[in-house]
Amino acid sequence: MAVGKEDETESVRRPSSRKTAGKGNTSRTSATKRAPRRVSAPKAMRYAAEQLQELLGRAPESVSALKPTEDGWQADVEVLELERVPGTTSVMASYRVLLEKGGELVSYERTRRYTRGQIDRG
Numbered sequence: 218m219a220v221g222k223e224d225e226t227e228s229v230r231r232p233s234s235r236k237t238a239g240k241g242n243t244s245r246t247s248a249t250k251r252a253p254r255r256v257s258a259p260k261a262m263r264y265a266a267e268q269l270q271e272l273l274g275r276a277p278e279s280v281s282a283l284k285p286t287e288d289g290w291q292a293d294v295e296v297l298e299l300e301r302v303p304g305t306t307s308v309m310a311s312y313r314v315l316l317e318k319g320g321e322l323v324s325y326e327r328t329r330r331y332t333r334g335q336i337d338r339g
Contacts, residue, residue, distance in 0.1 A: 253319035256290075258283060265292035265314040268322040273312075281311065289317040298330065305334030 256264065266277040275296050282293035292314045299308035311329040316322055 253317070255285070255318040256316075256320040258285075258290075260320060261290040261316055262292060264320040265290070265294055265316055265322070268316075269294050269296070269312055269314055269325055272322075272325065278309070286315070289315065289319075289323070291315055293328070297333075305332065307333045309333050 262280045262283055265283075266280055270276055273296060275298070278295045278297055280292050280294050282291075284291050294312045294314055296310050296312060297307060298310045301307045309331055310327050311331075312325050313328045314322060314325045
């Protein structure tokens, strides 16, 4: 029973200590939540691919473009949509993914579909 009492005491103490700590730093905490620190480019690439895979259920082939924006990151992610034989006829798609500064996916859209063997004209 002593263990249960300690657990109850801890759960009661935690919220009160958070309130006490938060009262003096409310403006700093709010500012930090609104403007998270920008993740690095390699992490942004990884986060874009991982989160898009979670949404689409398909593994991305590559991140073909990445650029910082005012609000975070913009990435173009290439995904295999329909596998065919030979592989050069497989259908690929390019998705534009927007991440907020902390790396969370904000939006995505498919911008292009093409066959794997297709070459862009310059």
